[in-house]
Structures are given as C-alpha cells and as structure tokens.
Amino acid sequence: MPVRIKICGITSITDGLAAADAGADAIGLVFYPRSPRFVDLGHAAEIARAMPPFLDIVGLFVNADAATVRATLAAVPLSLLQFHGDEDEAYCRQFDRPYLKAARMRPGFDLVQYAASFPSAQALLLDAFVDGYGGAGHTFDWSLIPSGLPRPIVLSGGLAVDNVGEAVRRVRPAAVDVSSGVEVSKGVKDHAKIAAFIAGVRNADV
Numbered sequence: 659m660p661v662r663i664k665i666c667g668i669t670s671i672t673d674g675l676a677a678a679d680a681g682a683d684a685i686g687l688v689f690y691p692r693s694p695r696f697v698d699l700g701h702a703a704e705i706a707r708a709m710p711p712f713l714d715i716v717g718l719f720v721n722a723d724a725a726t727v728r729a730t731l732a733a734v735p736l737s738l739l740q741f742h743g744d745e746d747e748a749y750c751r752q753f754d755r756p757y758l759k760a761a762r763m764r765p766g767f768d769l770v771q772y773a774a775s776f777p778s779a780q781a782l783l784l785d786a787f788v789d790g791y792g793g794a795g796h797t798f799d800w801s802l803i804p805s806g807l808p809r810p811i812v813l814s815g816g817l818a819v820d821n822v823g824e825a826v827r828r829v830r831p832a833a834v835d836v837s838s839g840v841e842v843s844k845g846v847k848d849h850a851k852i853a854a855f856i857a858g859v860r861n862a863d864v
C-alpha cells in the first residue's frame with residue numbers, strides 16, 4: 659500500500675487543486691480559530707466543493723465543542739475528522755465519522771497506551787509537542803515511535819522536502835502529513851514545494 663499524503667492547512671481553491679494535481683490523497687482544512695490557517699465554514703465549503711471527487715477532505719479541530727463540529731459537518735463535505743487537542747475517545751467517536759487522533763510526541767509519552775485508548779481512530783497522527791497544538795514546522799525524535807502499534811500511523815511535524823524521504827524510510831508510516839514545509843507563508847502553499855514533497859515521498863516509498 660503506497661504511503662498516503664495529506665497536505666494540511668489549505669486556505670484556497672487554487673492551493674487545494676495544486677495539491678490534488680500533484681498527487682496528494684488528502685487536504686486538511688483547519689477549523690481552529692487561533693490558527694493562521696483557519697477557514698470559516700463558507701470558505702471551507704467553497705474549497706471542499708471545488709476539489710476532485712477522489713480527494714479526501716479532512717476537517718481539523720482543537721478542543722472544539724461538539725456543536726461546532728456538528729455545524730461544520732452540516733456545512734462542509736468532510737470525509738475525515740482530525741482531532742488535534744486533548745479530546746478523549748468518547749468525544750471523538752460521537753460524530754460517527756472516520757477520524758484521525760493527533761498524538762503530541764515527547765520523551766516519556768506512552769504512545770502504545772495512548773493508541774490503545776483510541777480503538778475507533780482510523781489512525782494516530784504523530785506530531786511534535788508544540789505550543790499552539792500544531793502547525794509549527796517542528797520535527798520530533800522519530801526514534802520515540804515504538805514498533806507494533808495497534809493503529810496505523812500518520813507521520814507529521816516539521817516534514818519537508820529535505821527530510822521526508824528519510825522519514826518514510828525510517829518510520830514506514832501509513833501516511834505523511836505536512837503544512838509549514840510546503841508553504842511560502844502561513845496558509846499559503848508553495849506549489850513547487852508540494853510537488854517536490856510528493857516526489858520525495860514516492861522516491862522513498864519503494
């Protein structure tokens with residue numbers, strides 16, 4: 659199964675189409691108001707509806723109240739949810755949608771126990787432990803990732819053209835996720851970097 663690729667923090671139709679054209683499997687729309695990549699419901703719906711049918715649209719939340727998630731699901735055609743805060747499994751599974759649960763990696767963090775506590779998650783998205791929960795462009799020590807996890811892994815956190823090949827070879831994740839590493843500025847994607855990032859994944863995924 660090829661490593662799947664998510665380009666997160668999409669804020670325009672143009673950038674979403676560039677990601678899809680370059681071969682991304684998914685784009686992420688950020689519904690966390692404190693993020694510089696935040697998109698409101700109307701704009702998110704426009705982006706999502708302009709995407710090709712095969713592209714997964716991931717809606718990203720941080721400690722949102724359930725009503726906010728439900729309102730977003732009613733307005734935006736999301737195929738996956740991503741919970742990137744301190745949410746527990748009961749909260750995540752209430753929406754009856756496939757979801758990714760982010761784990762913020764740091765020394766001493768018991769990822770095996772954490773993964774086991776989210777049996778309904780499609781995958782665990784492993785990100786660096788940063789202020790502001792995510793989207794920081796910081797890597798974490800990949801040697802912290804144990805083998806034999808009970809859930810598929812989406813590797814995230816500070817990935818870019820210059821390290822994604824090593825990341826794929828060392829970690830062998832089910833998917834990779836990137837935001838800062840393919841940007842010209844927060845929320846504005848560099849289409850050449852997207853293409854180079856995807857090529858880097860493909861070249862390493864052999």
Ligand SMILES: O=C(O)c1ccccc1NCC(=O)[C@H](O)[C@H](O)COP(=O)(O)O
Binds near residue numbers: 666
């Ligand atoms: O993208 C954001 O602004 C963001 C803000 C708060 C929580 C999560 C956020 N993004 C989640 C993602 O899935 C990012 O792609 C992930 O954190 C990796 O970001 P980066 O290190 O910039 O590639």
